Amino acid sequence: MKIIGLAGWSGSGKTTLVTxxxxxxxxxGLRVSTMKHAHHAFDVDEPGKDxxxxxxxxATEVMIGSGKRWALMHELRGEAEPDSLSLMQHMTPVDxxxxxxxxxxxHEKIEIHRPAHGKPLIQPEDPQVVAVACDQDLPGLPVPRLDLNDIEAVADFIVVHCGLQEKAAAQ
Known part of the structure; x- marks a missing residue:
């Protein structure tokens, strides 16, 4: 399974780009799954549900299953927050x-950056940033700059960077 991260400051457009x-x-023709980090307590369940x-x-874990989907919820109950590698072990392999x-x-990642937000680039401090997706030019950037508004070009970059050309071309 190939992995690419999308990282950036809050409000940079990560979720919009992922979707x-x-x-x-x-x-x-690629099978794609996602993992999202939540920076706050979140719940996917509702009071009143079984x-x-x-x-x-x-219960430490509760699994719900139906004819359409299943979900596993694991309560940390004081355990340390797991890192992405630990959580990734629970994912079904996809392309x-x-x-x-x-x-x-x-992990390798594409940084989502919007200079208008006034936040610094992550890339200079993180050697795992393989490209920066931005809505304007960034002179002197040592990694490829992708047009944040050209989704097909960003997808093409990911396919090539992750070595998925044969898998994508087979479709």
């Missing part, structure tokens, strides 16, 4: 795993 890239990559009651009662967030971890 545009997925169909562009799927049209090329699964919520199981977790509230103290490409896109990791959104986890900007400080060691």
């Amino acid at each position: 545009q890239l997925i169909p562009a990559l799927v049209r090329r 699964s919520y009651q199981h977790r509230a009662a103290g 490409l795993l896109i990791i959104e967030g986890w900007k400080k971890e060691g």
Whole structure:
């Protein structure tokens, strides 16, 4: 399974780019999955649901399954937050795993950067940044600069960078 991360400061457009890239990559015949880092307590369950009651009662894991999907919720209950590599072990292998967030971890990533937001580039401090997707030119950038608004070009870069040309061409 090939992996590429999309990293950037909050509000840079990571989720927007991911949701545009997925169909562009799927049209090329690739099977794509994603992992997203949440910076705050989040819940995918709702009070009143049976699964919520199981977790509230103290279950460490609750799995829900139906004819359409299944989900596994694991309560950390004081354990340290897992890193992306640990969580990745729970993913079913696909052609490409896109990791959104986890900007400080060691996987290769494309930085999403908007100079108008006034935040510094991550790239100079992170050798794992293989390209920067930006909405304007960045003179002197030592890695490729991708046009943030050209989704097909960003998808093409990912296919080539991750060595998925044969898989994509077979479709």
